[in-house]
Amino acid sequence: MAALVTEGRNDGIAVDPAPRPWARRAFPWIVFALTFGLLLSDYMSRQVLSAVFPMLKMQWSLTDTQLGALTSVVALTVGVLAVPLSLLGDRWGRVRSIVLMGTIWSLATAGSALAAGYGQLMLSRLLIGVGEAAYGSVGLAVVLAVFPFYRRASLTGAFMAGGSFGAVIGTALGGAIAVTFGWRWSFGVMAIIGLVLVALFRVFVSNATLDRHKVTDGAEGEPVAGVGEKARLRTLFGTPSVVAAYIGSGLQLFIAGSLFAWLPSYLNRAYQLPADEAAGVAAIAILLMGAGMIVCGMVTDRLSRRLALRKWTTAIVYSLVSLVFLGVGFAVAPGGAQLLLLAVGVFFAAGTSGPAGAMVSNLTCESIRATALGTLTLANNLLGLAAGPLITGILADELGLLGAMKVVPMVGVGALIALVIGRRCYPASLARVNRERVAA
The missing domain is CATH 1.20.1250.20 (MFS general substrate transporter like domains)
Structure with missing residues (x-):
């Protein structure tokens, strides 16, 4: 009984009922599917740029160095901000952080579609990096929290593999869209996909539901912080x-x-x-x-x-x-x-x-x-x-x-x-x- 009370505790005062068995089995996979989908969107938004390099080079007379900088600025921003924004996600709330991050990179991708010149496109790419910086770590932490310890290597491997899959999908899909509808629509479609997934994540996942399904088995001698402990x-x-x-x-x-x-x-x-x-x-x-x-x-x-x-x-x-x-x-x-x-x-x-x-x-x-x-x-x-x-x-x-x-x-x-x-x-x-x- 004590285990159920601890598991259902949300704010230290109110106690929610424990989830039903079918919900306990299904909910973690819903979290994984939506979080993985957002990861695909993350890398699709990042890599679609490479599919439209030739069009940008021709339309704006860009050098290869300028094109490369548009790619590097995202990776650089992610590297610099990954740790501080991950810490913010732990402190502020992971669900809210994911919703905010997905919204930022999706709107920034839409901004890429509307860019009137190289400077505006560079700014949009910088903001994509800001949105994506901590998503891999915060998203994976959300997934691992609702699964038992013995699935961690599988889930981490699958989650990180999503970056490779998203990069390939974004490049291939972006190229096909650019040839048919123009390069701006390549960014536009990626932005729409991201915003739809953010909305779905917000509907189905909340901090309260994550708390009710959190697995704290402490296996393998794993250190588990107490309720409210940082x-x-x-x-x-x-x-x-x-x-x-x-x-x-x-x-x-x-x-x-x-x-x-x-x-x-x-x-x-x-x-x-x-x-x-x-x-x-x-x-x-x-x-x-x-x-x-x-x-x-x-x-x-x-x-x-x-x-x-x-x-x-x-x-x-x-x-x-x-x-x-x-x-x-x-x-x-x-x-x-x-x-x-x-x-x-x-x-x-x-x-x-x-x-x-x-x-x-x-x-x-x-x-x-x-x-x-x-x-x-x-x-x-x-x-x-x-x-x-x-x-x-x-x-x-x-x-x-x-x-x-x-x-x-x-x-x-x-x-x-x-x-x-x-x-x-x-x-x-x-x-x-x-x-x-x-x-x-």
């Missing part, structure tokens, strides 16, 4: 394992980010494929990477349900497989054997994403989980998704792109070292976090 922010970096999870995930995504940015050019130069065919093959590779994130997360949850330490073990295996297959693949001559090796390596390249999210979740309190996932997002961007394309480009200027891609997989050695250290420290780290919580 964990200390120093726990974001309070143990060696959580720091190792940030670093290992970020370094592994260095490889994924490099593949994402440079694989089309590699296929163009190594196989002499026309630009459109190279982009098409690269899109398939990106979808394969997204599928790998989902599958690797599911396998991790399956294997680690009874032994938590296996989350680290599976992450180490995914990183090692990626290192070996990509390292050998880029070292051999172009051809069928190389493509097969690269396909396997690409599948596992971001496979650590799900386990990393589960590790960070288990090592931090639920009350600051969005902030912790925002910190993971920061590491993924600074060490991986932003650094990878840039450093690979610098190496390509010195070694040629084919030579640079032979070096990229070696970053996986650093990821492996971080993950091995995190695994060794994991039991002691969990115990330390719990001791600090009890003493607080």
